[in-house]
Amino acid sequence: QVQLVESGGGLVQAGGSLRLSCAASGRTDSIHRMGWFRQAPGKEREFVAIIFWSDGSTTYADSVKGRFTMSRDNAKNTAALQMNNLKPEDTAVYYCAAAKYLGTYEYWGQGTQVTVSS
Numbered sequence: 001q002v003q004l005v006e007s008g009g010g011l012v013q014a015g016g017s018l019r020l021s022c023a024a025s026g027r028t029d030s031i032h033r034m035g036w037f038r039q040a041p042g043k044e045r046e047f048v049a050i051i052f053w054s055d056g057s058t059t060y061a062d063s064v065k066g067r068f069t070m071s072r073d074n075a076k077n078t079a080a081l082q083m084n085n086l087k088p089e090d091t092a093v094y095y096c097a098a099a100k101y102l103g104t105y106e107y108w109g110q111g112t113q114v115t116v117s118s
Contacts, residue, residue: 002026002098002107009094009112012086016116020081022096022109028077032101036070036081038092038114048094051079064090086116 008020024031033052039045049060049070058070069082079096094112097105 002028002031004096004098004107004109006094006096006109006112009114011115011117014086014088014116014118016086017082017084018086018114020083020094020096020112020114022079022081024077024079024098030100031098032103034072034079034096034098035105036079036094036096037105038090038094039111040089040092043092045095049081083114086114088116088118090114091116 003025005023006020008018010018012018031053033050035050036048037045038048047061048064049058049068051058051070051072053072056072060068067085072079092114094114096109098107099105
């Protein structure tokens, strides 16, 4: 089992920045990749970013490309999402998730609220 705890959400004005963190514990040696997802009110959960635990390679949703950066610290078992130039449409609950090799995202954090005011 892997436990995930997010932190760092909050309220920010448009154009501002926030940094989200995700701390993993438990069987962290089984993590193959971690992702950030978000869900806005009345909308389905959507993919934001992914990082592969072994080499740190990343992929981003088109909507955040160039503004968000995902990173990880293997020694501390943490992943972060640096969010710059935030827009009101980035308002959502952000979740981090972890997956084993060839597995689906079966481990999820509790979510952290990000609100961007215009």
